[in-house]
Amino acid sequence: MRRRRIAGYAAGHSCVDVYQGAVAALVPFLVSERAYGYAAASGIVLAASLLSSVVQPLFGALADRRAVPWLIPLSTAAAGLGIALVGADAGYPATLAAVALSGLGVAAYHPAAARLVRTAAGGPGHTAMSWFALGGNIGFACAPLLVVGALSVSGPAGWWLLAVPAxxxxxxxxxxxxRDRAGRARTAAPAGAAGAQDRRAFRQLSLVVVVRSVAFIGLSTFIALYVRERGGSGTAGALALFALFAGSAGGTLLGGRLASRWGRVATVRRAYAAAAPAVVGLLCLPLPLVYVCAALAAAALYVPFSLQVTLGQDYLPARMGTASGVTLGLTVSVGGVAGPFIGALADATSVRTALLPLAVLPLLAWALARRLPEPAPAA
Known part of the structure; x- marks a missing residue:
């Protein structure tokens, strides 16, 4: 029963996170079909990220206080509707508003769902959380293929096909x-059995996740344009984005297994150390190897993903929803704020030049993660 429940949460997560991936997958379309500059197109990513970064911790606090099962399907519907409305092409402000609606749906979904997964799993929870995160990564990986396939259908019908996963x-x-009665029974348990709140470690972890977020969102936003700049076709750019997202799915699943062997903090440190050369290879090696390096870089950047969620929950055991909202939402979405700056630099120079600073960020995340303690799992 527990495994079926976790599998159901993972499948639902996939249906939501396809819309986070769809925002990045739409950037090349917006540049070519609507004549948006790189900075304007990355502003679309910012619209989804910024709203999510502000409201996701609030939804996490709501999940800490009461059971909100209705919020999960409602937020899923909002995520899909927002992306479908981008097809209306009612101008740049309307496109921003549609993407922001999708970002609001994504923001509302993650804290409540992550808290349910942790309480359903029991114990350390990093293996269950890695499966839940894997569902999201599969959604990310399928997003470029979904966007290319849906937009090959002319007219509004293609855009409404994007709402099918929702x-x-x-x-x-x-x-x-x-299931909801069981969830409500468990919701009060972590707070009642909570240990000490390690706020200092949680703040340090949040910095690590922010740095990782800037690196991954920067790559996912511009890798398709980077491949096209180096002579690849639009399909080649979509395949590069697919390789990036597919690598993230493998890294997420690997993270739970490595944590069982090495511990969560040690796994996080080693993953960031491995990510740095992969990002350098993506930016410096010949085009055919870009796909391999994209998958390796994403895998290394995503090995820590689910582990950082459970670390945050164990640093703040009485506020698991809030911790999930920050590690899954606020700090992840802050990475989108860097998008317009990367886009402006790409407009002034080249996409490759704009992405080069990202190679340093995994090393910075590794340095910050060295000071993280390994907490005891929350009750």
Whole structure:
């Protein structure tokens, strides 16, 4: 029963996170079809990220205080509707508003869902969280293929096809009375059995996640344009983005297994150390090897992903929803704030030049992670 429940949460997560990946996958389309500059196109990513970064911790605090099973299907529907409305092409402000609606849906989904996964899993939870995160990564990986396939259908029908995963996700995430009663019973348990709150370690972890977020979101936003700048076709750019997202899925699943052997903090440190040369290879090696380096870089950057969520929950055991909102939302979404700066530099120079500073960020994350303690799992 527990495994089926975790699998259901992972499948629902996939249906939501396809819309985070879709925002990055739409950037080349917006540049070529609507004549947006790199800075303007990256502003679309910022619109989704900025709103999510502000409100996601608030939804996490709400999940700490009460059971909100209705919020998960509602947020899934909002995520899909926002992306579908981008097709209306009612001008740049309307496009920003549509993407912001999708970002709001994504923001509302993650804290409540992550808290449910942790309480359903029991114990350390990093293996269950890695499966939950894997579902999101699969959604990310499928997003470029979904966007290319849907937009090959002319007219509004193609854009509404992008809303199909949201419809599936709403069905998967509909409240079930038996499951929700169990969830409400568990919701109070972590706070009642909470240990000490290590706020200093949590702040340090948040810095690590911010640095990682800037690196990954920068790559995911511009890798398709980078491949096209180096002579690849639009399909080649979509394949590079797919390789990036597919690598992230493998890294997420690997993270839970490595943590069982090395511990979470040691795994996080080693993953960031491995990510640095992979990012350098992506930017410096010949084009055919870009796909390999993209997958390796994403895998290394995503090995820590689910581990950082459970670390945050164990640093703040009485505020698991808030910790999930920060590690999954606020600090992750802050990476989108760097997008317009990268885009402006790309407009002034080249995409490759704009991405070169990202190679330093995994080393910075490694240095920050060296000071993290290994907490005891929350009750």
């Amino acid at each position: 419809a599936v996700g709403v069905v998967l995430n509909l409240p079930r009375p038996g």
